[in-house]
Amino acid sequence: MPAAHRLAVWGDPIAHSRSPQLHGAAYAMLGLDWTFGRVRVAEPVFDGMLATLDAEWRGLAVTMPLKERAWRASAWRDRRAELTGAVNTLLLPGADVRRPGDAPSDAPIGFNTDVGGVVAALADEGITALDRVRIVGAGATSASALVAAGEIGARRASIVARSPERARPLLALADRLGMEASVEPFGAAHAPADLTVCALPGGTVLPDAHADALATDGGPLFDVAYHPWPSHLASRWTGRAIPGLGMLLHQAVLQVRVFTTGSVETPLASEDDVRAAMRSALVGD
Structure with missing residues (x-):
């Protein structure tokens, strides 16, 4: 051995x-x-x-x-x-x-390897290009999702976070990537997006009103969580909801x-x- x-x-x-x-x-x-x-x-x-x-x-x-x-x-x-x-x-x-x-x-x-995992998982779902991405959450996985979105062409990003202060590092990262970015609070009327990436921990339960606001004009949902599935947000989504198992595999x-x-x-x-x-x-x- x-x-x-x-x-x-x-x-x-x-x-x-x-x-x-x-x-x-x-x-x-x-x-x-x-x-x-x-x-x-x-x-x-x-x-x-x-x-x-x-x-x-x-x-x-x-x-x-x-x-x-x-x-x-x-x-x-x-x-x-x-x-x-x-x-x-x-x-x-x-x-x-x-x-x-x-x-x-x-x-x-x-x-x-999370960035490459997101890129490959999205490709499996036929998502290989987009303009505007919505990132839900402001932690380490959100940063990986933002970089992955930039690698497949996203030029604009909206970051949904509990506070503007928590999202500040993601705004700086978006600037480094040459992306326009803004912060939106939970429960707001969110800007339309080609793709929503939820990077909240598995088991997170949002208020239904917040989840429904995210599901409006959010494009497909890619939720990095895979346990339990469907996540609370995926259960409220009105379109396609993709679990994070593909990301887990490819990373x-x-x-x-x-x-x-x-x-x-x-x-x-x-x-x-x-x-x-x-x-x-x-x-x-």
């Missing part, structure tokens, strides 16, 4: 995570005898737990609320991570792979690339077969 054979997903809460099934299916298809666990890690203890990992550890998938902590812990970050201020994939020093040219080998390096494929090749850009051997195995593990086929 390779020295660095251990991986896990960290987050809080974490019991609902499907990452072990996804990654386990990928490594079985690739013939790798690696383990992938699930660990509940509270934000205040993230740095201390990271420091305890030994050379058996290859990498971590990171979910809420740890993505900003993982960003700060990274000695190098890919472009999408730098833009969003969020890392969901840590490649650890024990991994004996070629890293990007200027990335150190003796410290954790970080990637954001995990990119994570497997990182853990096996050191690069998010390097395709896996037999990647179509690996993706199919991961999809089957996800949906139970």
